[in-house]
Amino acid sequence: MCGSWFCMSDLLEMGCCGCFGFLRKPSKLQNPYMIPDSSSNLGDNLLDDSMCFENGSFYNNGGDSDFLADTDENGVERPTIMRSEDVLQQRAESGLICRQVPVKETHTATLSEDENGKKMVNEYVRLHRIGAGSYGKVGLYRSTKDDKLYAMKVFHKSHLVKLRVAPSETAMTDVYREVSIMKMLDHPNIVNLIEVIDDPKIDNFYMVLEYVESKWVCDGSGAPCSLGESTARNYLRDIVAGLSYLHSHNIIHGDIKPDNLLVTSTGRVKIGDFSVSQAFEGDNDLLRRTPGTPVFTAPECCIGVTYHGKGADTWAVGVTLYCMVLGRYPFLGDGLHDTYDKIVKNPLVVPDHINPLLKDLLEQLLCKDPNQRITLQGVAEHPWVVGDMGPIPDYICTCKRIHTEQDEPA
Structure with missing residues (x-):
């Protein structure tokens, strides 16, 4: 799918990976939603502590990915940022879990072939590959029990445990976090x-996901693969609904982009790939780890030590909308550093022929000052988004409903 936008060779040149993320081997957990400390699993062949490897590109971190309690260059104490693992543990212990049907955990993997010679993992028959990231692959599988299709991520634990994504974390940490987050979500x-599926006797780690049978948001016909306003509006409403749900549950996605947005056969958008997602405590959505993909990175992430995750996700929504309606990136340089430089310094260019309401929304989403940038709630209420469809419906999830019922007087 290499037209005037989303050419894979361009992404690879910039150091971006595919959208399937990292994974890591779980050890036996006391709580199925908890993430063990991976620092003791770090391999010997690792990068320098100040240089980390994330999503196929290097970035300068200089500290733990999601915990910060030191001082800045002026000696002023920075705010403490609770580790995502601790936040998720607290949520699990508090019962703030939306899923009513728990994720199935299997610790035995039987590798075999069916009568047609197709490879099998337990009940799942591999049909063909449907995608690949830098460190894993995704296949289409059919279950012999329910005859349904599933997407399966397959990763090599021995490889991921040697990849450092922060001074005290390997790529395995990201996988555990991804699994822990997805165990709680239902939207x-x-x-x-x-x-x-994680069998300690084999090197593979498997995540079985629902198969979204249609396409990526960025699929289209002809150059430049841009979408019409109506389709882009429908997609954006779904993206805002899903991302608002995540933010209300203290989850920062960290890698919103068309490749991570799948469209069902009925036209519904589903957000996927939580490989770089983070959890935060209360209203403190400060993060310090660089988000997923350079061309979707907010200006404050390019220049600051810490940034607000919600605002960074919202910027990525703006880049995604820009791509959907104009078929190109708003800021794209000749390489990684040039791209970051343009994100920070170059003015946003929106053609005059664009619907004035849509232009206004793009300008508010891609406002370089995070304090002036429109919020997701503001996006949901924007006249272009509301259109003739009305406000985006509220979603009352299981954990919020239970929490509300507990707070009501008897």
Whole structure:
């Protein structure tokens, strides 16, 4: 799918990976939603502590990815940022879990072939590959039990444990976090995790996900693969609904982009790939780890030590909308550093022929000052988004409903 936008060779040149993320081997957990400390699993062949490897590109971190309690260059104490693992543990212990049907956990993997010679993992028959990232692959599988199709991520634990993504974390940490987050989520605009297969006797780690049978948001016909306003509006409403749900549950996605947005056969968008997602405590959505993909990175992430995750996700929504309606990136340089430089310094260019309401929304989403940038709630209420469809419907999830019922007087 290499036209005037989303050419894979361009992404690879910039150091971006595919959209299938990292994974890591779980050890036996006391709580199925908890993430063990991976620092003791770090391999010997690792990068320098100040240089980390994330999504196929290097970035300068200089500290733990999601915990910060030191001082800045002026000696002023920075705010403490609770580790995602601790936040997720607290949520699990508090019962703040939306899923009513738990993710199935399987610790035995039987590798075999069916009568046609197709490879099998337990009940799942591999049909063909449907995607690949830098460190894993995704295949289409059919279950012999329910005859349904599933997407399965397959990763090599021995490889991922040697990849450092922060001074005290390997790529395996990201996988555990991804699994832990997806175990808690249940929303019509979020890809559903069905099963995790982790056999300690083999090197492969499997995530079985619902199969979204249609396409990526960025699929299209002809150059430049841009979408019409009506389709882009429908997609954006679903993206905002799913991302608002995540933010209300203290989850920052960290890699919103068309490749991570799947469209069902009925036209519903589902957000996938939580490989770089983070959890935060209360209203403190400060993060310090660089988000997923350079061309979707907010200006404050390019220049600051810490940034607000919600605002960074919202910027990525703006880049995604720009791509959907104009078929190109708003800021794209000749390489990684040139791209970051343009994100920070170059003015946004929106053609005059664009619908004035849509132009206004793009300018508010891609406002370089995060304090002036429109919020997701503002996006949901924007006249272009509301259109003739009305406000985006509220979604009352299971954990919020239970929490509300508990707070009501008897």
